[in-house]
Amino acid sequence: MTKLIHANFYRLKKSKCFWFLLVLMFLSGIYIYLNFNGFHPERCVNCSNELGSVLFQFGVASYIILPIFTTIFMSPLYGNGIIKNMIIVGHKRTDIYLSNLFTIIIVNLIFALFFLLGTILTSLIFISDITIPINKLIFLIIDLFFLIISYASLFNFIALSFNKISNITVSFITVIWGIITCSNIIGKYETCTSNNLCNIYEFILKVLPIGQGFLISNLTDNYKFLSIYSLIFIFIINYLGIFIINKKQIN
């Protein structure tokens, strides 16, 4: 599997899409910070958590940017026969799946880092601070870490289960449906009065990775068990993905 990971990173180094999106992530961090603070350079006196509010916006931004990367970077796998070649030379399909998953996780972590870099550098210029309690901050960071792996698992699954054209279509539908659905639900969740309804909305948001993204970016108070939902999702989607790739007839 290490051979496949080395090959992936070699291809990544040569990928213009990766470097472009890296810069885009950095600029997104700057833009979102400025947008949150109304583009005012002075310190926001009556605001709290202004940097904290921005830092975790990656939870939503990644859901949009990562599939752009996976559709472009992974389309040659089936389209150009790279997976075909890997199988022919003796690599196991499970190893191919997991090596791609590992690569996408690392890419998403690097994207997160550049997003945070953009945010933090801008906050230094405009003098902000984090006022989230340290306990909550640590939990949210852990939740975001597992969310990054969830997103990587989801889009790796889509890229390796479908051919090139279907990959683009399914990724697009997944993103649009996810954003529209969860932005509707999060609005209803924040204003709901009925306990039962609130619990239903909360459950949906916790189960769907993008739902978690919205919760984390909104600095939810229900942060303690989000990682467990992520772990369950990661396990299920990757198990399914490995099953599918092992049964797939490669043409």
Added chain:
Amino acid sequence: MEYLIKTNNLTKKYKNFKVLDNVNLHIEPSSIYGLIGKNGAGKTTLIRIICGLQEPTNGSYSIYGISFKDKKIYEEREKINAIVETPSLILNMTAKENLIHQYKIIGMPSLDGIDELLELVNLKEFKNKKVINFSLGMKQRLGIALSLATNPDLLILDEPINGLDPEGIIDIRELILKLNKEKGITILLSSHYLDELSKVASHYVFLDKGKLIKEISAQELNQYLRKKVEIEVNNIKEAVKYFEEKNIDYEVLNNSLVYLYGKINISKIILDLAKKNCLVKDIKEKNESLENYFLKVVGENND
């Protein structure tokens, strides 16, 4: 003898349609096998199964005696390589970068040998050119270079000369012969271009409607294809006696037809046979080509 590849009643069905039907194939080392069949005969499916891209519905195959279900098969797969339909190339990388990528996939400890591989396939001067700008022939040659990076014992080429110009076809043919003769690589080559196959193959495998209908060596085939004269006589015994006396190479087909081989004076034969009360009723010159042989074999399969 240990066969490089051996299939045992290999069958592949898509829903109710049988693409391969109890195929028993034996690939000996150091040969060039020509896999011949019409479109839809099952050639590419057979290659895909052997390469691990698809699973058979029934039957089995082995590589160097290791069954495809054995975990050790992955080690044996490292000894074979293939270009199935089209070469696996990353178009926005150069030829050299594609080879480096391949080296990383197979875990080569260093990048030594890349220039030699490119030189072998006559692409050294194009090593820094992006593959998207390559012609079809150049892509095929680069695909072969990628396959050779693993130093395989068996190279499988699925219709490698499709779409190539005459110069490209010659390049591929010469490369195949070079790889077999100089490096001892066994080659399994599928093609519609029977004339081209006849210039390289040492063995032929005929597939039709998923069935392996004939496996024959080039030597046996050449025996069949050599120029001959077919004569029809009314007295086969006298004719045979005469041919024996005159040391004429012959083959009796039935009680009136005989094939005569080699340089013969047909007029003299007719006159001599007439003196022995053996009349020659008909004479036909036969010059079988591989195409005719293929059509004959396929025709017999349809009977």
